[in-house]
Amino acid sequence: MTAVVIDNLSIAFPTARGISHAVRGVSLTIGTEKLGIVGESGSGKSLTARSILRLLPASAQVTADRLSFDGIDVLRASEAEMRAIRGKRAGLILQDPKYSLNPVMTAGAQIAEAWRTHRKGSRRAALQAAEHLLEQVQIRDPQRVAGAYPHELSGGMGQRVMIAMMLAPDPELLIADEPTSALDATVQAEILRLMEDLVSRRGMGLILISHDLPLVSHFCDRVAVMYAGRVVEELRAADLRRAGHAYTRGLLDCLPTLSDPKVRLNVMTRDPAWLT
Amino acid sequence: MITVENLSVRFGSVEAVKGVSFHVPKGAAFGIVGESGSGKSTVLRALSGLNPDWTGRMEIDGTALSPHRSKDFFRRVQMVFQDPYGSLHPRQTVDRALSEPLEVHGIADIEPRILRALAEVALPPAVRFRYPHQLSGGQRQRVAVARALMSEPDVLLLDEPTSALDVSVQAEVLNLLSDLQVRRGLTYVMVSHNLAVVAHLCGTVGVMQGGVMVETVSADDLRAGNVMHAHTRALRTLCMALEEPA
């Protein structure tokens, strides 16, 4: 099936004080599976995922031995070829639905438009498809939500609409960039469970970007941990307890937990050797 | 130190907070958890004086609070906001941000106080003349904490102080907050949607749902599972299930 191959990807930005290397030699392959990319802000996790869709700031200097989406060379593809991938074959879900939904269009109209852009069909068929999609993202009252404007929806509901919109063209890959960071703990789990379920059922690939390692591990097959532009460790989610890298263990250790109270939380001491 | 009795807040026809009561002894930390829309932040904003439209009774150190607060109130009660990107003025250096409370309250020795405050939140002195956009998220939140401490308050109101931060930075800020509480004998009221974070910092936790505080429980009871309300139990189960790696 569709496979994304990233080989030795580097992304750099020119700044006033010289070139800053945001991603340094990352190699990953993603098939029909759920991959979590975990790291703190500035680790390059979002840039890595977005480079697959070539959605990087204009000033980014991207080099890679190989960067391909289902055999298409993303670095050399024309803008038209990229448009055929973006939205249609690979969807992107962002952190806050408040900013990624159009405030003056109803949820249903936005999903219907996404559906019509990539498939042929009447306006009526598109609206029906939109309601069907809203049903699939477990919205109990799809007709009401289809007629609602984004500001009338809660954060969790907005993110469901966003997912429905991304599913409309039946993509092969879903990239979710911190999809639940703006949501409550309970809604967070629901949305992640929903995404996991949909992706497994439809046989899609999923890239889940997050800074919360324990959380992500519940919804992924594999986890890549990034630090300062590199993948420091890549392992199966089930093997997380046996993580080898000090940074990965630090990420697991520093969270406060209900089951294991501590007076002081463990704070990571960053080893300069992690950078090399 | 803090007593809230039957606090209600309305926004137009919507009653966001319906008769919330709690008490926080001096030097203690009280946590409020709930989902968005449960009214937890509204309670904090009413307490801080940012929202004057409330009914009920609120007391700090035995003095009843009126909708409009005196200058002395703002010296004694300070707040740390959720988003350190939004709570620091984008055009002002750290130095300006920290000297503002001192100038407003007419406190002298501005320079040594700023240097001491930076040291207290473990920021290097080099940060002093930087702008917020030149700092990392964790550094910004430390600046926000330092600013709240400038007027030497007794009460710190914390509105989701770590939910916009990376998990590794969250640990550092939570440690800083517990150190400060011990060192300065501060009283905390903290709002969060993360049960584990609240239970870590606060001895007592109030659970809010739909504008009502459905249960007040000690952190130990919460950990042990001695809870009464179904909503508390649901939050606890979810938190336990997700906090361990798969």
Added chain:
Amino acid sequence: MSTPAALRDWLITETPSSRRQAAWGRRYRLWCDFRRNPLAIGGLATVVLLIVLCLAAPLLATHDPGQQTLTNRLAAPSAEHWLGTDELGRDVYSRLLYGGRVTLGMVVAVVLLVAPLGLAVGCIAGYFGGLADRVLMRVTDVFLAFPRLILALAFVAAIKPGITSAIAAIALTAWPPYARLARAETMTVRNTDYIAAVRLTGASPWRIILRHVTPMCTQSLIVRVTLDMSSIILTAASLGFLGMGAQPPSPEWGTMIATARRFILTEWWVPLVPAIAIFVASLAFNLLGDGLRDVLDPKQR
């Protein structure tokens, strides 16, 4: 700190040791950023040059700007009259220098009056909202409702024609857009967490507006001001043309074009010279304003 290199190091250090050093370092870095923008530097140089030329008009002028030589009307540029003469035989070059004093002086005076007034009205209306907002904005609407020139005309006619009343009249008609702009900016700033944080320090509303809200509005205001410069010059010219602004024989760029426009097809250099002066001045102010805006936003660095 005696050598330039040591001074530079003192200025650009990452760890300034005092507020004074930090402030000067900030200014120096602003200047370095500004210097990197050649268009802005061009604008600044032109503005400075224009101001110097106008201030030094008595030294640089070759003739008395009011001296008429009716026998030598509408002469082409020559060694005697560098830019030719106008319809009354006056030296255009000398009138241009003296006219710049009047024109640029009026522009600067109007801007100095208008920008703070608009900023104050807009910020107060936007920050307090409610009744203050409604009253101040309705007043603004009243001024916006009249065509600019007509209102200015009525005002000048009511008092006596002249440069001072022209300045007052233009200022009176130019402030409402600034107030609207400042109000819109204030409304977006008002509900941010950083303003809430300042409110929680116990600062008075006036202190908040003055020290925390206005800095957020100045950036768009500077752009607006520089874009407005040319239209202020043109309004001044229109008033002058209608006999309500600068009074003859005192030279003013707009009046010079207005009186010479009949000759545009025959003796085209007569109206063209002041037109170029207005164009150059407006362009220079625009470029300067653009450069300032880019530099003043600390996030862009």
